[in-house]
Amino acid sequence: MNTNSNTYTVIYTTLVCVLVAAILAFVSQSLKPKQEANEKAETISQILTAAGFADKAKWQEIGNAKTIEYYKDNIEASFTINGEGEKVDYLDKESATVFSTSELKVQNRDVKKGEEVTLPVYVFSNGVTVFPIYGAGLWGPVWGYISFDESLEKIVGAYFDHESETPGLGGKIKDDPSFRASLAGKSVDFDDVKPFHIVKGGAPEGKANAIDAITGATMTSKGLGEAVNVWLEAYKPYFEASKCKCCPSESEKEPCCEEAPATQTNE
Amino acid sequence: MNSKLKETILNPILKGNPITVLVLGICSSLAVTVEMKGALVMALSVTIVTGLSSLICSLLRKTIPNRVRIIIQLVVVALMVILVDQLLKSFEGTYPIDKQLSVYIGLIITNCIVMGRIEAFALGNKPIPSLLDGLANGVGYGLILLVVAFVRELFGSGTLFGLPVLSALGYVNNGLVILPPMALIILGCIIWIQRSIQKDLQEK
Numbered sequence: 001m002n003t004n005s006n007t008y009t010v011i012y013t014t015l016v017c018v019l020v021a022a023i024l025a026f027v028s029q030s031l032k033p034k035q036e037a038n039e040k041a042e043t044i045s046q047i048l049t050a051a052g053f054a055d056k057a058k059w060q061e062i063g064n065a066k067t068i069e070y071y072k073d074n075i076e077a078s079f080t081i082n083g084e085g086e087k088v089d090y091l092d093k094e095s096a097t098v099f100s101t102s103e104l105k106v107q108n109r110d111v112k113k114g115e116e117v118t119l120p121v122y123v124f125s126n127g128v129t130v131f132p133i134y135g136a137g138l139w140g141p142v143w144g145y146i147s148f149d150e151s152l153e154k155i156v157g158a159y160f161d162h163e164s165e166t167p168g169l170g171g172k173i174k175d176d177p178s179f180r181a182s183l184a185g186k187s188v189d190f191d192d193v194k195p196f197h198i199v200k201g202g203a204p205e206g207k208a209n210a211i212d213a214i215t216g217a218t219m220t221s222k223g224l225g226e227a228v229n230v231w232l233e234a235y236k237p238y239f240e241a242s243k244c245k246c247c248p249s250e251s252e253k254e255p256c257c258e259e260a261p262a263t264q265t266n267e
Numbered sequence: 268m269n270s271k272l273k274e275t276i277l278n279p280i281l282k283g284n285p286i287t288v289l290v291l292g293i294c295s296s297l298a299v300t301v302e303m304k305g306a307l308v309m310a311l312s313v314t315i316v317t318g319l320s321s322l323i324c325s326l327l328r329k330t331i332p333n334r335v336r337i338i339i340q341l342v343v344v345a346l347m348v349i350l351v352d353q354l355l356k357s358f359e360g361t362y363p364i365d366k367q368l369s370v371y372i373g374l375i376i377t378n379c380i381v382m383g384r385i386e387a388f389a390l391g392n393k394p395i396p397s398l399l400d401g402l403a404n405g406v407g408y409g410l411i412l413l414v415v416a417f418v419r420e421l422f423g424s425g426t427l428f429g430l431p432v433l434s435a436l437g438y439v440n441n442g443l444v445i446l447p448p449m450a451l452i453i454l455g456c457i458i459w460i461q462r463s464i465q466k467d468l469q470e471k
Contacts (some may be wrong), residue, residue: 003333004333012330031357
């Protein structure tokens with residue numbers, strides 16, 4: 001048989017491609033549930049790390065099932081809010097539903113365009129509230145979680161992750177615990193030019209809403225700062241609504257603070 | 268075992284080592300050798316990929332149209348790499364390592380060792396020797412990876428496989444060892460040692 005004829009070549013390559021595509025489609029479909037379970041546990045462990053329950057390594061140690069169990073035991077309320085800071089829906093507690101990174105990506109598009117958004121809020125029983133952030137780093141997306149204390153005034157902790165930032169430089173947003181730790185105790189100021197600053201060359205002494213950028217990772221720091229600010233702005237109505245000191249957990253099914261001036265304008 | 272088969276297996280590990288002698292696969296050997304765990308998973312992945320894709324290409328060798336052989340090889344290699352990546356993502360134990368190795372698992376496709384062995388060996392040999400040749404090259408690559416990772420993790424983080432070794436003795440971590448240039452320096456030292464032992468590798 002002449003393996004060099006055109007007909008043979010075309011048929012051969014077509015067959016190989018179809019066969020390989022079929023194998024890959026089958027494998028991808030059959031492994032999907034397992035991969036999604038892993039991703040979900042990873043997201044939950046990042047939220048728990050940001051909330052300050054334990055270091056990231058610990059969740060890996062105790063495994064997926066126990067991490068999700070821990071989350072269920074400690075979550076007070078997880079719900080979604082709209083652009084006006086009003087509660088839209090509750091996330092299922094039993095199945096420990098959280099927004100995956102790809103869902104954050106979808107919301108990020110709407111957040112940037114100023115379109116109608118559905119943003120998740122995680123409130124833990126010790127009063128810590130966790131908000132996600134999502135944006136573009138230097139080489140790929142960066143995302144993370146920032147947690148605030150009960151009154152939403154002080155940052156408790158944070159966790160950041162990235163897809164492909166340079167290891168040792170931009171990768172430090174994830175790998176350098178001291179960068180994450182530098183957010184703790186800081187606050188957010190919505191009256192400032194930007195709610196939160198990541199300053200190249202070092203944050204000014206005594207500025208409560210600024211931290212040092214990472215040396216050698218200007219673009220990643222910039223991208224992360226942008227992500228933090230865009231998302232904090234999107235959560236701004238929620239921050240303002242909660243200023244009336246009514247905890248979301250006290251009025252489970254009712255919208256928070258109906259008399260507050262911040263939400264009255266939206267009627 | 269006949270001597271030719273023995274040569275097929277031993278040559279890539281010692282005299283014809285893909286990293287230290289052929290200087291292939293340098294990129295990933297700098298990138299994934301910060302920790303033993305990552306290096307081990309990478310070594311196993313590359314071994315499986317080179318072994319199986321050599322086997323498949325060898326089985327197909329008489330049917331592959333000569334004009335599109337590189338593309339067909341690439342499809343086979345890519346298939347293997349994606350399968351390995353998908354499997355790593357599916358298990359709880361390997362998921363964090365896959366996340367840490369991130370793009371480097373996918374980049375096995377471009378690892379010159381894989382395509383090089385298919386072109387140079389698998390297309391002209393029977394399936395079983397091709398499989399062994401692929402596996403042996405993966406092992407040769409993996410061994411160097413593990414040696415480099417051993418030095419880098421021990422002196423960079425004071426640990427081995429994440430367990431404290433030097434750090435338990437109060438060792439202060441050396442940041443330079445963590446950075447990629449140190450991998451190149453260690454690699455250079457390994458090549459130096461190998462060349463001073465195997466004199467026939469030295470150029471006149």
